[in-house]
Amino acid sequence: MVATRTDTGTRLANAILFPVVGLVLLAIAFSVALIVYTSRSADIAALNSERSLLKGSTNLQLELLAKEQEGAAVWDQSFFYSRPETLSTDWLDSNVGLWLFSNYGHDQAVILDIHGRPIYNSVRGKRHPVEETSGLLEDIEPLIAGVRARFIASFNRLPSGLYYIERPPSGFTRSLHETGMTVFEGVPALVSVTAIGPELKQFLSARRAPAVLISLKKLDPARLQGLAERSGVRGLRSVTDPDGAFASMELRDPRNAPIGYLVWQAQNPGSSILYGVGPVLFFLAATIAGLTGLVLYYTRQNTRRLAESEARAQHAALHDSLTGLANRDYFATSFREELASWQVGKGLLGVIYIDLDHFKDINDTLGHAAGDEVIREAARRLRVLVPEGATLARISGDEFALLLPGCESRERIEQMLKRIQDRFAVPMYIGGNHLHISLSVGAAIAPHDSLSMGELLRKADIALYSAKAGGRGRWAFFDACMEEHVRTRENLAHALREAITNNRLGVVYQPQTTIDGTKVLSVEALLRWTDAEMGVISPSTFVPIAEETGLINDLGLYVLRRACEDAAAWPHLGLAVNVSPTQFRHPRFIEDLRDTLEACGFEPSRLEIEVTESVFADNDIDILKILTQVQDMGVRVALDDFGVGYSSLSYLRRFPFDTLKIDRSFIADLEVAPHAHAILSTIIDLGEALGMKVVAEGIETRQQAMILQRTNCDRLQGFYLSRPVPSARIAEAEARLSGESQVAVSLRA
Missing domain, CATH: 3.30.450 (Beta-Lactamase)
Known part of the structure; x- marks a missing residue:
């Protein structure tokens, strides 16, 4: 009877498990075929783009x-x-x-x-x-x-x-x-x-x-x-016969007769990714096959079923459901155990925080499903690199933690961090998109930094912040000076908040003149801060802090209000005010702009807000709506620093700008770069063709001003014409530029 029951149980298990094993193998084969097909499709798409x-x-x-x-x-x-x-x-x-x-x-x-x-x-x-x-x-x-x-x-x-x-x-x-x-x-x-x-x-x-x-x-x-350089292709050459080249483009004469071919080396990103993940796929397939065999074996053991169920429940309690990595509780337990058993002979203990850069942008643009897939792919890549005995955990949304016990030296930890960074240099293929995901990494080491779990985690977090502040896509080890930097940043943020509240910030104005430099048409408002204790603080220092601490909207409204109040004394001049991307995308931006203009009694047609291309990082449709609402109020919109972004022309086509401000780098190149004049003239002609006013900023020499005078540029701005001046000296600047001043004489020479 027992044997009969055993045979019945075996037949039942076989009836269930063998189809499951077949489905798993079929799924693996289908996945491999899908990956190969996707790789080929990516190669073809890249080739079409190159062509x-x-x-x-x-x-x-x-x-x-x-x-x-x-x-x-x-x-x-x-x-x-x-x-x-x-x-x-x-x-x-x-x-x-x-x-x-x-x-x-x-x-x-x-x-x-x-x-x-x-x-x-x-x-x-x-x-x-x-x-x-x-x-x-x-x-x-x-x-x-x-x-x-x-x-x-x-x-x-x-x-x-x-x-x-x-x-x-x-x-x-x-x-x-x-x-x-x-x-x-x-x-x-x-x-x-x-x-x-x-x-x-x-x-x-x-x-x-x-x-x-x-x-x-x-x-x-x-x-x-x-x-080839302008097209971003490699190995471009001209041949009479492509000889079956994968990347080629036929050339024809005006009579539509073939005259040759251009061939080049295709990038084949899909094949590169396939070659890179091939060993990993083989490893995963072998692992799945082995696990399937183990499941088949252990499932037949009726006496082990309860133990396996308990093990799964314990694993779920200590592991992340999305990635399968250890969770925060498991990591904390492992950390305490390592610290409790640490001895000098065991070597160093490294605790590492890993954060995906700009992960919020992925969720906002591609959706949370794509964000989840990025997290899973990041976990898969990290899991492959983690050495035996280390603990890898997912701490929060896009943040991972790694515990490396028994490290011989800091250099060994750096080698691990370099391997991680190199692995993430390969783009992820998520939802039909190739995503380049970089990592910011912060590390602390026991016993050098501390033997307290709380202190080590805090210092690793400080190091992570330092890595992000240093430009992202890098790693940083904790250093004592980082704590001082954090304290300084907090003090600076506090002082900035008080300066905004107590009206301690200054605004100066730089004139924008006619092409001959003799008449001021408009002024650009520029923020200045001189603290009683810290002295002069550069905008490049306090503006990023305002962005990080959420003060940027208050700071932008402060400048706008002060500029409108000051400009009331110059009804014949226009006013340009810079608006940061964060402020521009604020839900109350339109209401704040309208309220400020009404409170100051300022004519909207005199105001021009300047935005940079970075404002378009989010949904284009939403940005277009805001731009349209701004112009419906009568306020003009200028695209600042034009030419430094890779897609500037697409912005001009899609968005209703009134003014184009040429980036100062093009002006600086006029006296050194052989083709700078032609490029500048092309940009000015482009702005004119699109019905935009064109402003050249950053003019610092007489030669630059003379070159621009021979173009169709509408306005000039720069230190050569006038440095930024307080509001009380605007009339003086106008008089100096309109009279027989050195600037006017030199521009007419």
């Missing part, structure tokens, strides 16, 4: 080629000397062919007369027979025909019967042009065809086709390298 970036960079280079032609093509003298009755090939050679080669490195420049016949040919600045252009002209004939047709169509007829040429609308270029690709010396080349036209409006008795300027730039290794 799109490369195509966009190529198109940008074509537009820049047309822009370079503009100086020689949209010119009254070129228009004059290329006409049949006034043709001068010598003048064209000196002022077009040689000029384009010397200044922009155009490999070939060809000019066609109004009948479409070649009248001039230059190769690398040297004149060549025009007969050599027949093959080129045949290849790019669609571009030439398109430009000639567009030029003829640009004529408008007056009631008098005369015609005049209608200039293209302002934008990146003022010329009529067509661009494409062709072959030059057996290598793919960029080609731009531009109609030669007058700078000013001219009146003609009849419409006629234009003379045409053709420029080529060969895609030599140097230009390919530049194109």
Whole structure:
């Protein structure tokens, strides 16, 4: 009977467990296949992104080629000397062919007369027979025909019967042009065809086709390298046959005939991740298979069922449900046991706090489900690295703790921290997104720092704060000076709170002038703090503290209120006030702004708030609503420090800014960087095309001011024009700039 019951129990266990084992193995196989498929999909997505970036960079280079032609093509003298009755090939050679080669490195420049016949040919600045252009002209004939047709169509007829040429609308270029690709010396080349036209409006008795300027730039290794850097690809080269290359882009001429290929080394992030996690996946699969066998074996032992149930209950009480790691209670118990049994011969005891950087942003943008998956993945990576005998626990939401007993030296602990940081340098693939998660780590060591659990945990937490304050993505060991820094920070935060409450902060104003620097149009409010005991405190010191302690909204409202009160004395001037991202996203920002303007009786149209690109870290839709509400009040919005973010152009397209403030780094480069002037002019033209006022800030030299005076910039700001002054000296600054001052004289020189 007993044997029968045993056999029955065995058959029942087999009937349950064997299908379960099969399902587990099937799940493992499916998971591996899914990971391989996901890796391949990630590689394809990355390749498509690289190809799109490369195509966009190529198109940008074509537009820049047309822009370079503009100086020689949209010119009254070129228009004059290329006409049949006034043709001068010598003048064209000196002022077009040689000029384009010397200044922009155009490999070939060809000019066609109004009948479409070649009248001039230059190769690398040297004149060549025009007969050599027949093959080129045949290849790019669609571009030439398109430009000639567009030029003829640009004529408008007056009631008098005369015609005049209608200039293209302002934008990146003022010329009529067509661009494409062709072959030059057996290598793919960029080609731009531009109609030669007058700078000013001219009146003609009849419409006629234009003379045409053709420029080529060969895609030599140097230009390919530049194109690769701008596109973010590696190993870019030009070939006639891709030979099955995974990463390639076909090039076609204006007649849609293939002329070659661009090939490069694809990044293949999915394959890289797969290779990185392959050993771990194999280990996990083997572990799961082994555990499944153990479960099968132990489940058959009826006498062990109760013990296993009790063990599971105990594990649940001491482990985190999300990650399976030890929880706070288990960690505390292990910590006490290690401290109680610690002896000199056991070596050092390290306690480490690990915090995921910017984890809140993941929850806010991708949702809590993605946040949970990040926590699980972080736990999996840490668990693999933890040595035997150590205790790894999840302490709170995104914070982990690691207990390392028996360490020979601090260097061994540093080696462990380096391995952890290196492991997290590999991005996580969560919910279809590649997330780069960094860690901030703080460590304390017993017995050097203490033999008290409370003190060691406190000092590890101080070290963690120091690591975060130092820029995140790093580790820090506790040092006595850190405690002093914490106390100093707390004292500074307390003093700042009192300074706001007791109106002890100062506001100065830096003028924004007209382009000639002689008239003040607006002023920017800048906060200053001089404490009776600590002296002058830089905004770079106290503003981050205000952000961390929640004082930033009170601080921003203080500046706004003081600036509106002071600016009431200058009704003819505008007022610019910086708003921090935290203040801008505050739920009561709109109400606080409206209440402040009403309380001060300040005209909203005089106020301009300045925000940086970091304000867009959260939901774009919510930010757009706030910007719209601000402008509905009559207040203008400026994008500050434009150009330093990688996605500045997308912000200009999506958000309704009134003013563009060019970052001071572009102004500083004017006297040292060879292409800084062209970049600056492009930014100013971009702002003008989008209907925005453009302000150049950070002007510190006469040369910078003179360069900007030759652009379409609307306002200037900087120490060269005026340093920030107290409110009582605004009138003095206006008088100095509008009179026969040194600044005005130098700007007009």
